[in-house]
Amino acid sequence: MIFYCESRIFSGQERMFLTAACALSLDTKCILIVNRMNASAIEFSKKNGNFSEINLLDNFDQRFSSLLVWFRWNRISSLSLFLKKNRLQHSTICVSQGRIESGNVGVIAGKLARLNVISYIPMVHSHVEMGSGKFSGVMKGLLCSILYKLPDSFITISNEVAIELRGNCKAEIKVVENFAQQRDLEHIKEPPALLDDKEYxxxxxxxxxxxxxxxxxxxxxxxxxxxxxxxxxxxxxxxxxxxxxxxxxxxxxxxxxxxxxxxxxxxxxxxxxxxxxxxxxxxxxxxxxxxxxxxxxxxxxxxxxxxxxxxxxxxxxxxxxxxxxxxxxxxxxxxxxxxxxxxxxxxxxxxxxISRNEKLFTDDFRKALSALSSGLFIEENK
Known part of the structure; x- marks a missing residue:
């Protein structure tokens, strides 16, 4: 299994994705492709996973990705060649897509390399919701409608998001709900202003x-x-x-x-x-x-x-x-x-x-990957 994460930040989406990837890498041969600028993601993956390879992806400006992804052919071609070389051992790529515009270098490269492409996506949105004007929002929406058709299948985080997603594609969708770590509270060394004032x-x-x-x-x-x-x-x-x-x-x-x-x-x-x-x-x-x-x-x-x-x-x-x-x-x-x-x-x-834990999450993610890989995931690990 190959996991692809081009995000420069390490927010909740990336943490969930890499938690699942790390768990799988502990007992299965996995490759991780990750943005070299995302130091927190790289550190997390090395600490918690056991990847056979961690390949660092050069950073790039992700603005206007719904349009510019079609002009990033040097990057896509290079990644596609790498995926083709590893296709016999890794026939599936799972791509982290915080939004449908992100991660599409990995999605398109995976399609060109004839891999099974699974998108891990947490939300569906319209560009009008995001504050675009009516005309520009419609144009961006048309571009994004193409992007929803690229992955072979999706993993998302709730039934409500899955319903929204089904309105944009016909691909198979699995739901794997999030979890949050039960962490002990730590001492506040530098309390912010007025935190201790009971009148506020x-x-x-x-x-x-x-x-x-x-x-x-x-x-x-x-x-x-x-x-x-x-x-x-x-x-x-x-x-x-x-x-x-x-x-x-x-x-x-x-x-x-x-x-x-x-x-x-x-x-x-x-x-x-x-x-x-x-x-x-x-x-x-x-x-x-x-x-x-x-x-x-x-x-x-x-x-x-x-x-x-x-x-x-x-x-x-x-x-x-x-x-x-x-x-x-x-x-x-x-x-x-x-x-x-x-x-x-x-x-x-x-x-x-809030009752879910990391094991439930990773077990559910593993089952979703296996089901969406149509048996390929099982074959890879024999």
């Missing part, structure tokens, strides 16, 4: 600083509305790093909220900070099933989230708000302030998710 109601938004997906600006704008409608002392922590750090910080200062909203960057003690907060806010515009939702639920936290696939099947209707709508988010926060004893209701699906 504390909110936290963890996640990559990518506003078009995670919706951090919606929360900033909502908190301005909340501050004008209530006298409650509020503090908010935005935890994470990413390309929109300056954009979010500028909006915080523009709305004079720099004494109430603090950007903490990446924190190894995120779970400990989250545990001390009153409310976890997840205002994503599109999403799979983020690990932070599972981590917050494991801690038993009060949670509100946008009413999208990825959240709405895991929380009650009282705990979701309209996506891309600061007014709706502000109203939900105010309702929590007014009734602090009424906490989020976890659905049975979420309760099941």
């Amino acid at each position: 109601y504390k909110l936290i938004l963890p996640g990559r600083l990518l506003n078009k997906q995670k919706g951090q600006l919606d929360l900033v704008k909502a908190l301005k509305i909340v501050s004008e409608k209530t006298s409650q002392k509020i503090v908010c922590y935005i935890v994470g790093d990413g390309p929109d750090k300056d954009l979010i910080n500028t909006e915080i200062y523009k709305l004079c909220l720099n004494q109430n909203i603090f950007m903490l960057g990446n924190r190894s003690d995120l779970l400990s900070i989250m545990y001390e907060c009153d409310l976890v806010v997840l205002p994503s515009i599109f999403e799979g099933v983020p690990l932070v939702l599972l981590e917050a639920a494991i801690l038993g936290k009060d949670i509100i989230a946008s009413d999208i696939i990825g959240f709405k099947e895991y929380l009650s209707g009282n705990d979701v708000f309209s996506p891309s709508n600061p007014d709706s988010l502000a109203d939900k926060i105010i309702s929590k302030l007014q009734k602090p004893t009424i906490r989020a209701v976890y659905s049975k699906s979420l309760q099941y998710l």
